[in-house]
Structure formats: structure tokens, C-alpha cells
Amino acid sequence: MVKINVNGQQYELNVDPSTPLLWVLRDNLNLTGTKYGCGISQCGACTVHMNGQAVRSCSIPVSQVEQFKIVTIEGLSEDASHPVQKAWIEEDVPQCGYCQSGQIMTAVTLLENNANPSDEEIDRAMTNICRCGTYQRIRRAIHKVAAKGGE
Amino acid sequence: MSIDKTRREFLKKSVSVSTGLVIAFHIPGMIPATQAKVRPFEPFDLNQGEINAWLAIEPDDTITIRVAQAEMGQGVFTALPMIVAEELEADWRTVRAEYASANRTIREEGAYQRMGTGGSRAVRHSRPYLQMAGAEAREKLIKAAAEKWLVDKSECYADYGKIHHKPSGRSVSYGALANAAAKISVSGVRIKTPEEFKLLGLPKKRLDTPPKVDGSAVFSIDVRRPNMVYAAVVHCPVQGGTLRSYRFNAVRNMPGVLQGIKLKSGIAIVAKTYWQAKTAVDRLPVQWNIGDEGKTYSDTFRNEYSAALANEGTIVLERGDTKEALESSEKIIQSDYFVPYLAHACMEPLNCTVSVEKSRVDIWAGMQNPESVLNAVAKEAGVAHENIHVHNCFLGGGFGRRSSNDFVIEATKIAKKVGQPVQMIWSREEDMKAGAYRPMAAMRFKAGFDLDKQLTAYTNHSVTHSILKDLGADVSSGIDRTSVEGLANMPYAIPRKKITHTIKNTHITSWWWRSVGSSQNAFAMECFMDEMATEAKMDPLKYRKKLLAHRKDLLDVLDELEEKSSWSKPLPRGHARGMAIHECFGTIVAQAVEVSVDKYGQAKVHKVVSVVDCGNLVNPLIAEMQIESGIIYGISAALYGKITIEKGRVQEDNFDTYQMVRMQETPVMETHWLLSGGNKWGGIGEPGLPCVAPAIVNALYRITGRRIRSLPVGDYYLQVS
Numbered sequence: 001m002v003k004i005n006v007n008g009q010q011y012e013l014n015v016d017p018s019t020p021l022l023w024v025l026r027d028n029l030n031l032t033g034t035k036y037g038c039g040i041s042q043c044g045a046c047t048v049h050m051n052g053q054a055v056r057s058c059s060i061p062v063s064q065v066e067q068f069k070i071v072t073i074e075g076l077s078e079d080a081s082h083p084v085q086k087a088w089i090e091e092d093v094p095q096c097g098y099c100q101s102g103q104i105m106t107a108v109t110l111l112e113n114n115a116n117p118s119d120e121e122i123d124r125a126m127t128n129i130c131r132c133g134t135y136q137r138i139r140r141a142i143h144k145v146a147a148k149g150g151e
Numbered sequence: 152m153s154i155d156k157t158r159r160e161f162l163k164k165s166v167s168v169s170t171g172l173v174i175a176f177h178i179p180g181m182i183p184a185t186q187a188k189v190r191p192f193e194p195f196d197l198n199q200g201e202i203n204a205w206l207a208i209e210p211d212d213t214i215t216i217r218v219a220q221a222e223m224g225q226g227v228f229t230a231l232p233m234i235v236a237e238e239l240e241a242d243w244r245t246v247r248a249e250y251a252s253a254n255r256t257i258r259e260e261g262a263y264q265r266m267g268t269g270g271s272r273a274v275r276h277s278r279p280y281l282q283m284a285g286a287e288a289r290e291k292l293i294k295a296a297a298e299k300w301l302v303d304k305s306e307c308y309a310d311y312g313k314i315h316h317k318p319s320g321r322s323v324s325y326g327a328l329a330n331a332a333a334k335i336s337v338s339g340v341r342i343k344t345p346e347e348f349k350l351l352g353l354p355k356k357r358l359d360t361p362p363k364v365d366g367s368a369v370f371s372i373d374v375r376r377p378n379m380v381y382a383a384v385v386h387c388p389v390q391g392g393t394l395r396s397y398r399f400n401a402v403r404n405m406p407g408v409l410q411g412i413k414l415k416s417g418i419a420i421v422a423k424t425y426w427q428a429k430t431a432v433d434r435l436p437v438q439w440n441i442g443d444e445g446k447t448y449s450d451t452f453r454n455e456y457s458a459a460l461a462n463e464g465t466i467v468l469e470r471g472d473t474k475e476a477l478e479s480s481e482k483i484i485q486s487d488y489f490v491p492y493l494a495h496a497c498m499e500p501l502n503c504t505v506s507v508e509k510s511r512v513d514i515w516a517g518m519q520n521p522e523s524v525l526n527a528v529a530k531e532a533g534v535a536h537e538n539i540h541v542h543n544c545f546l547g548g549g550f551g552r553r554s555s556n557d558f559v560i561e562a563t564k565i566a567k568k569v570g571q572p573v574q575m576i577w578s579r580e581e582d583m584k585a586g587a588y589r590p591m592a593a594m595r596f597k598a599g600f601d602l603d604k605q606l607t608a609y610t611n612h613s614v615t616h617s618i619l620k621d622l623g624a625d626v627s628s629g630i631d632r633t634s635v636e637g638l639a640n641m642p643y644a645i646p647r648k649k650i651t652h653t654i655k656n657t658h659i660t661s662w663w664w665r666s667v668g669s670s671q672n673a674f675a676m677e678c679f680m681d682e683m684a685t686e687a688k689m690d691p692l693k694y695r696k697k698l699l700a701h702r703k704d705l706l707d708v709l710d711e712l713e714e715k716s717s718w719s720k721p722l723p724r725g726h727a728r729g730m731a732i733h734e735c736f737g738t739i740v741a742q743a744v745e746v747s748v749d750k751y752g753q754a755k756v757h758k759v760v761s762v763v764d765c766g767n768l769v770n771p772l773i774a775e776m777q778i779e780s781g782i783i784y785g786i787s788a789a790l791y792g793k794i795t796i797e798k799g800r801v802q803e804d805n806f807d808t809y810q811m812v813r814m815q816e817t818p819v820m821e822t823h824w825l826l827s828g829g830n831k832w833g834g835i836g837e838p839g840l841p842c843v844a845p846a847i848v849n850a851l852y853r854i855t856g857r858r859i860r861s862l863p864v865g866d867y868y869l870q871v872s
Contacts, residue, residue, distance in 0.1 A: 016406055019424075023424060023425060027425055028424070032366070032369075032372075033365070033367065035499070036372065036576070037579065038805050039579055039805075040806075042805060042807050043806050045498060073365060073366035074365070085364045089360050092356060092776065093360075093364075094359070095225070096499075096546060097224070097359065097545060098370060098497075098499045098545075098547030099498050100363050100364060101366045104364060122814060123814050124815075127815075130498070131498045131784070131811065132224045132498075132548065132780045133781075133783025133784060135812075135817035136817055136819070
């Protein structure tokens with residue numbers, strides 16, 4: 001049995017402890033907002049928060065997150081009302097949308113650690129891949145959240 | 152199946168979930184139907200108010216518009232409903248979108264016309280009949296109101312979701328008329344011309360954005376069915392090879408493993424969860440039958456393609472005697488260009504969920520071609536067409552890759568042997584290695600000049616891997632027209648020209664890739680135009696203008712680019728601008744890029760200014776996003792894109808070896824519209840891409856003094872001259 005805490009809920013799961021957190025979220029908990037992109041921590045589509053830090057869930061065995069609080073895109077807000085989600089809508093970021101859960105989760109921790117990131121700081125933090133090329137709009141959305149003081 | 156149960160409600164009821172337990176009633180991320188603005192995956196529950204196949208209006212005035220093209224990021228779930236809503240005189244706020252049914256279009260003989268998505272065709276081909284669908288519904292609603300009020304319909308008009316009776320001032324909303332309108336027939340319906348548009352041309356926000364910021368958008372990989380199991384697949388590492396043997400006993404007792412299924416060129420392991428299936432397939436001992444293809448290398452292919460450039464080739468186009476003109480020229484320049492195979496690398500790896508029952512098959516996938524999927528699955532499963540139901544989902548990228556049915560057929564073959572619904576997922580590695588690639592090509596250009604540096608003749612010979620030949624099409628003419636897009640119809644005024652072509656394929660599978668032939672041809676041709684300008688001792692932009700004096704549309708775009716990019720304004724040392732212009736899919740794009748070389752000898756793109764003439768625009772916001780998307784896709788290809796073959800095997804298998812642009816490499820992008828209007832409705836999904844590579848390479852020439860003639864640029868160490 002593996003015990004994990006996801007979006008404020010405690011779960012006891014009968015899974016192989018070496019299973020990556022990503023697949024437990026998707027296949028066992030049906031939290032499909034977190035996406036599989038590469039499986040090797042390259043693309044960031046699987047990004048979730050582990051005690052408030054952005055991590056790539058495809059490369060973390062579920063047994064290693066038992067002590068942490070996990071938050072997925074579904075747990076970020078009740079109704080897409082997180083300032084980053086609102087900015088994503090206002091700046092019309094998504095195209096195909098597949099990578100955007102991971103982009104948003106990464107941006108949220110960037111802004112929590114740095115309320116007003118420079119372009120260079122955005123470059124360093126936002127290493128997620130978007131094949132549709134929405135980067136310019138992601139940058140704008142992050143600046144927008146900063147300008148509004150995170151509201 | 153309860154479709155209005157939200158995920159959170161669901162989670163509250165399921166605190167402890169054990170592996171292998173499949174949730175029968177839950178569709179992940181489904182938002183209540185009353186709130187959903189877009190709904191791929193399953194149609195809305197509509198029992199009434201369908202005025203024609205394209206739209207239905209409910210008693211509460213909600214308008215559901217069906218979209219026949221695939222939403223793969225390019226915005227069709229917003230742009231196409233806007234076209235219908237324009238004619239319908241709808242209140243845009245009441246419009247929602249769902250996928251049109253491929254099953255229905257087959258039963259009703261083309262109710263949704265052509266359902267394929269590709270060739271930047273969504274707007275430019277479907278606009279007239281989508282306008283007609285909206286206009287016809289509007290006229291039916293007007294007639295229904297006139298009959299209700301017992302007045303002449305000429306006294307009634309439609310506006311903002313209501314029919315109004317001018318003399319009396321009465322009005323009635325569409326929802327109250329829809330059922331009556333559905334039974335009425337009208338004729339002689341006229342559609343609007345662009346001057347009459349109220350909605351089209353406005354930057355309306357995308358309907359699919361909200362579900363794409365909270366994780367609720369359903370991609371096919373998110374589909375969950377009762378009793379569903381998962382399949383992971385490994386394919387023969389050499390395309391065309393076949394399965395010789397595998398030892399299922401080695402993985403039989405691994406957790407969750409259910410069965411192994413032999414495929415012609417691969418093997419699938421089915422398990423209770425995807426991770427169990429993938430872990431098992433990775434450990435499965437497999438042997439393959441590999442022929443001489445297993446002895447091939449990219450370098451060998453490249454040499455063979457280059458050698459074939461010396462052959463005559465098949466004549467695609469010939470104007471005047473180029474041989475004589477070149478022989479009598481004062482100077483001839485000749486250059487060979489080369490491009491490698493490229494993977495699509497959609498963010499969502501290929502996957503498909505299939506349920507095969509005795510007389511019914513259901514398919515859930517991201518499909519650019521649902522109708523063709525339906526036909527292919529009917530054949531594969533031996534089930535009548537009307538009993539095949541294909542449920543399109545949001546596509547996690549398409550770029551051409553999801554117009555192939557290969558993965559859907561493979562999933563169907565697996566599901567036939569499983570006996571319960573199965574979701575097949577290709578790992579990223581399989582997605583990249585078992586790909587279908589943008590063709591490899593070599594191109595030779597020659598240009599002759601007289602004493603005054605005037606052009607005397609131009610020849611071009613392309614040697615290209617033919618997609619049509621891979622598809623089994625008749626290419627006995629020696630020409631694959633998709634391989635010479637851009638080359639055959641090059642716009643420049645040249646006194647004598649000869650365009651020739653050679654089809655040359657390898658064992659690698661080729662496929663449509665964003666902008667198809669233009670992706671490689673614009674690179675080579677527009678770089679060679681700069682070489683010609685250098686020879687003529689002219690500025691590259693001014694040189695193009697000289698050769699395009701007969702094309703006002705292209706000249707206008709070049710003039711605009713010259714101004715918007717500050718073309719003549721000097722840049723700091725180590726920086727330069729390069730440009731290119733190309734027309735494809737009915738749209739003209741010219742781009743100027745500012746590039747520099749960093750201390751590691753790598754190119755850095757700082758800014759891309761685009762000028763676009765697609766005639767008319769449905770939605771400038773979505774169109775601008777598409778131009779930006781094409782640019783980023785194009786920079787990835789220009790700087791990094793390369794599929795390498797060794798011993799017949801694709802070497803790049805994930806994003807660490809197949810790199811693409813990230814935030815750090817993203818330039819500032821500016822898009823300027825120069826809309827020529829009229830009847831021109833050009834495509835927008837692909838035309839943003841072809842100019843990017845040549846513009847970068849042309850800029851690098853100005854910095855380094857060295858002409859790059861083979862992609863990707865990242866293969867070169869660049870030095871400021």
C-alpha cells in the first residue's frame with residue numbers, strides 16, 4: 001500500500017511503489033489533467049506541485065512522495081480562478097492545450113518564488129516544451145500576473 | 152453513464168482507489184453540459200431544435216454548432232462556428248461547439264462535406280458552405296416567425312438571436328422558433344459578402360480556452376471507458392521489418408500483465424494500467440526480421456540523393472532554352488541544398504481507445520481524418536460502416552501526423568483480440584521512432600547572369616522522398632506534385648527556366664508535415680534567391696522586388712515588410728536581418744528575422760516580423776496565434792530538426808535528442824496583416840512556417856559570410872566574420 005496526499009485528499013493505493021507519480025495520478029486517481037509527454041523530465045507536461053515546488057511527475061516514483069502534499073492542475077483552484085489561470089485566459093495562451101497544465105503549474109511556482117520575474121528569470125524557470133509555440137503569450141501572461149500583484 | 156458529474160464530486164466519493172479498478176461512470180474533466188462551451192468527445196444531448204445538420208437551437212436559445220474539422224490547436228472550434236453564427240445573426244455568447252459526426256456524414260451522404268483537416272483548408276474550403284448553413288437556418292427561422300405571426304416574411308428580419316417583425320415591433324427568440332423552423336424548407340438563400348460581416352473579422356476569444364487551463368479538456372489519452380485496459384507497443388526498430396519471435400513467458404507474471412498480441416511489425420502488451428504494460432513491453436525479449444534496410448545510414452542516403460541531382464529528372468516546367476542560355480552566360484552560380492527527415496513530435500503521443508463489440512466498434516482518438524478512420528476501421532473490423540462510431544477528441548497537436556490512420560488501425564487490431572475496451576498509447580520513443588516523417592530532399596539550383604548581372608536563366612532539380620508514392624498513389628509521371636510545391640510555381644519573373652524532379656524513396660515512411668513541400672522548398676529556393684541577389688550585387692529584398700514587378704500582391708507585402716521590419720536600419724555587430732517570401736495554401740507571407748551568433752557558435756533568433764496577406768480573416772486573434780505557432784515550429788526545424796538513420800534505425804527517440812525551441816529561444820514575434828480582401832480566403836495554419844528557415848539562414852550569411860545549404864543550422868559552428 002502506498003499512501004499519498006493529492007489535492008488535499010488522502011489516498012491509500014495498492015500500486016507498485018516504483019510506479020511514477022504521473023501514472024498513479026492518471027490511471028489510479030483519474031486526474032487526467034496532468035499529461036504524459038516524454039517520460040524523461042524533458043517536456044514538463046506532467047508538472048505538479050510537491051509541497052509547493054514544481055516537479056516532473058513522470059520521473060518520481062510514487063513511493064517517494066508519501067511525505068509530501070501533491071497538488072495537480074485540478075487542485076489549483078475550484079473554478080479556474082487562480083490568477084495564473086485567469087491570465088492564461090486573458091492572454092489567450094493555449095492552442096492545442098496539451099502542455100498547458102504543466103506550463104501553468106510551473107508558472108505558479110515561479111510567481112510564488114518571485115513575484116515579478118524578469119524575462120531572463122522567466123526563460124530560466126519556464127523550460128516546459130510547447131509544440132504549438134505559445135511561449136510569447138505565456139511570457140505575457142506571467143508578466144500580467146506580476147503586474148496585477150498576483151491577484 | 153452520468154455525464155454531468157464533475158471530477159471533484161467524483162473524488163469526494165472515491166477516497167480509496169486501488170489499481171486495476173476501472174471507474175465505470177466517470178468521464179474525467181467533463182464539465183456540466185450547461186456550462187460547456189465546447190464539447191469534443193461526446194455530443195451534447197440534443198433531442199430537438201436541429202435546423203440542419205450543422206446546428207441546433209435549444210429552447211433556452213443555446214446554439215450548438217457542429218465542427219467537421221479537428222481542433223488541434225489551430226482554433227477551428229471557434230473560427231468555424233463564427234462563420235455559421237455570422238449568417239445566423241446569432242448572439243455569439245449563446246454559441247457552443249461540438250464535433251460533427253463522421254458516422255452521420257457517411258449515413259447521410261456527406262452531410263458534413265469533407266471532414267479531413269489538413270492543407271490549411273478549414274476556413275478556405277468550408278467557409279462558403281458553412282455560411283450557407285447559417286444563412287439557410289436564418290431564413291427558416293424568419294419563415295417560422297412569419298408563419299407564427301401570420302405576416303409576410305419580407306416584413307421580418309433576424310438580428311442578435313431574435314426574429315423581429317418590423318411593422319409591429321414584435322420579436323421572438325430563436326429558441327422558441329427552432330422546432331418549427333426545423334420542419335420548414337427554404338430556397339434561393341443568399342450568403343453575405345465580406346462588407347456585410349459583423350462578427351467575422353473580430354478577435355473573438357477561443358471557446359476552447361477555459362477547459363484548457365483547468366485540466367478538464369479531454370484529449371484521447373484522457374478517455375476512460377468501463378473495463379478499459381491499456382496496451383503498450385514496441386515496433387520493429389527498422390521500418391518495414393517484421394516480428395520474428397517474442398517470449399511472452401518472460402513478462403507473463405509481471406503485475407497487471409494480461410496478454411501479448413502479435414502485430415505485423417510490432418508487439419503489444421496489454422495490462423491493467425499503462426505503466427504495467429509499458430514496463431512489461433520494455434522488458435520483453437523480441438526478435439525481428441530485418442532486411443537490407445538494416446544496413447542503411449543517413450549519410451549514405453544523403454550521398455545517394457546528392458548523386459541523383461546530376462541526373463536529368465522529369466521536366467515539371469520548362470520556359471525557353473535554359474541550356475543554351477546558361478552556356479552563353481557570363482557567369483553561372485550553382486548550389487546544392489539538403490534537408491533531412493523530420494518528426495512531427497506532437498505533444499500528445501499517439502494513442503487510441505477502441506471498443507470492439509460483435510456488431511459495433513467505437514473509436515476514441517485525436518483524428519485529422521475521422522471519415523477515413525471510419526472507413527478503415529470498418530474494413531479492419533469487418534463491421535458495417537453505420538455501426539462504426541468514431542469519437543474525435545481534442546488533439547494534443549496534429550501538424551499532419553494525425554491524418555494518418557496507422558495508429559488507429561493498430562489499436563483496432565489489438566482491441567479485436569482483447570475483448571474489452573483498450574487504450575493503446577505509443578510511448579514518446581515509439582511515437583518518434585515509428586514515425587512518418589517530413590521527406591528528405593536534395594535540391595540543385597543554377598542561375599546564369601550576363602555581363603550586366605542580369606539573370607539569363609534558372610534551373611532547379613529536386614530529388615525528394617515522395618509521400619504520394621508511399622501512399623501507393625500513381626506517380627508513374629515521375630512527379631509528386633506535393634514535392635514540388637513552391638518550386639514549380641515559383642513567382643519570380645525569369646526569362647528562361649526549367650524545373651525538374653526526381654522521386655527517390657528509402658525504407659523510411661514519409662508523411663504530410665506542417666506546410667508539406669513548402670517546408671523544404673521555400674528554404675532552398677529563398678536561400679538561393681539571396682545567393683542570386685549577392686551575385687547581382689543587390690539588396691536581397693530589393694532584388695526580389697525587381698523579379699516580382701509583375702506581382703502587385705507580393706510587392707505590396709514586400710513593401711510592408713521593408714517598413715515594418717525597419718529593413719534598412721543598421722543593427723549592432725554580430726546581428727543581422729534576413730528575409731524570405733513565400734506563397735502557399737492561398738496565403739502570402741514575408742518574414743524578416745533578426746539573428747545573432749552567440750559565444751558557443753550557435754544562432755539566436757531575436758525577432759520575427761511577419762507580413763501576411765490571406766485575403767480575408769475570420770478571427771485575427773486566432774490567425775495571429777497560428778502565425779506565431781508556425782514560426783516556432785519553423786525555428787525548431789531550422790535550428791535543431793533532424794531525424795538520423797543508423798543501421799536503418801531512427802536514432803532520435805525523445806526530446807533530449809530531438810530538441811525544440813523553448814521559452815529561452817523564443818523571439819519577439821510581430822504579425823502585420825495586409826489583407827487584399829475580395830474573394831481571397833487563404834489558409835493560416837501552415838503559411839507562417841516556410842519563410843522562417845531561409846530568413847534565418849540568409850541573416851546568418853550576413854553575419855558569418857558563410858552560406859549554409861543544409862539543415863539544421865545547429866550542425867554548424869558559426870563565427871562572426
